[in-house]
Amino acid sequence: MSYHIAVCAGIVPDPLQTLEPVSGPQGPALKNEMMLPAVLDPWAAHALYEASHLAKNVPGSKVYLVSLAPKAKLQQVLMTMAQKVAFELVALDGPSSGFTESADVASALAAAIEAIPGLDRSQLLLFGGWESAARAAGTTLAMVGERLGITEQFQGVDALKVGADGSLEILERVEGGKHQVSVCAGAPAVLGWATGSLPEPPNSPQTGMQNMRTVMPALQKAKPAQVGAHAFLSVSLPKQQRTTRIVKDVPAAEVAREIAAWIRGS
């Protein structure tokens, strides 16, 4: 038993950047979008770490990183990510904007996965983030799974345990901070990861060198993806400015009394 794990992961602006929407020829975009530092989508990155962990524990398994992004930006992001875990890159050249159509992205990703040479669809685990930090809709991965004919799908996954019989025990986030426990008979399955439980792996120059042998050719071969957007009526930043009362030069005991009264609702 071994798995072919395809991890769908886009790139997003570094969360520390200030974002401002602008109108572009293809619809809404971010101001200076191509200049903003980018990172691999955080939840998808967790999916990649979990995929690597699973592949290490199940001999013969292989991890594919499938990404649709402007390839120059993707190359920058992979300079760091390629040092973290081993993978084979499948790259598509196209916009990574959150305003693009998720059905178009799903179509392109599914076609790219189907075209992976030697992919065993019966042992395919399709990983990704349960939502991105861009569109944040949580819809793309499920549509990719449907296009690949996978009807066992899980979203908000925090843990995966493989049984001796190849069954998959999965914990999914549900309402009230709880987890639903399900047991799937085995691959193929779709797992949209939340944070999982693994820390970010340390950088390994050796892994980076190994990955870059396949990353650069994959980026050069990246096919352009046709991704559109629907009709936006308005795109804006939330306008919410509060009048902040500053309390300073007041003893800590007095501050505590005021906060205690506020907590008690008196």
Next chain:
Amino acid sequence: METILVLLHPDAEGAIAKAGLEAIAAAHGLGGEVIIGLVGGNAAGAAKVIGGAGRVLAVEGDAFSQSRYATDAAAAQALVAASKAGIVMAPATSRWSRCLAGVAQRCGGRIDSHITAIAPEGVTRWYYRQRIEATFTRAELPWFLLLESGAASAWQGAPCDGTFERIAVEAAPRTEVKGVVSPGAGEQTVKPEAELLFVAGAGWTKKQKDGAAHVERAGELILGIVRTAGASLGSSKSLVDLSGEGQAVLPFLSHLNQVGQTGSTPRHPKGLATCCHGEEPHVVGWRFIQDRRAVNLDANCGWARGKADVLYVADAFEVMEELNRLLA
């Protein structure tokens, strides 16, 4: 106007959650014919409660009583086909959020989630994790919409005779649902029902006035407030990342506590941030906190100014020592 199908999953007693009633009200606000689609649970009981909202279709059976992609998707697909709806609405529960994108794919439609407002001219949702808001419309049908709680007021109507049409669906899932588990301790994750969200920032782990870090005492003070005030515990990303890297930093914090751009955006009436310094990514976690106060040492903190209602410029260790004593 297109026919609107509202998908709901009643519980075993036939009760519909408030978010489901809000979806019904939102559908009626659009003006088309409204059809209710029930999956699992006690359809007969639910039909008596919401039958006044429109024609009711239901997929019943043991296999459909559990939240599972294969069965929920098959049921929703059958209901969409039976209703011939152009618009399909559902509350953004974990159950519908898991399966409806796949159903939209099967039906050749489009889907939008996290809808916060809906009107005949378009729908509104957030992008970039609550940092940009957009209103838009679509021509493609069927159009699936997952509504956030609070997008409409709850539908109210008189009970009726509970008539409904049963839709037969075959499903052979390969997944067995074993149940639901909760994290062991109350402070292990954000508690949705809590009145107060207490957010611990990275400042708790930094060197204090005496030149030393007091992580152990910080942990005692934070947990003290969380327990005495019955608060939900949130954390900034930096603090969670430190614990994820295996450092001995507030070990009770996990990614489940993380609020903000890459964490959750919880909804509580009150929020108290302590030792938090940051800009937009942090504010994202507070988008739905109504009454916000902060304690930190920087009067010009970019996060607190203009975002919090009250900023106490004080030493959080000293304030929380006293607050623990007052709330005990």
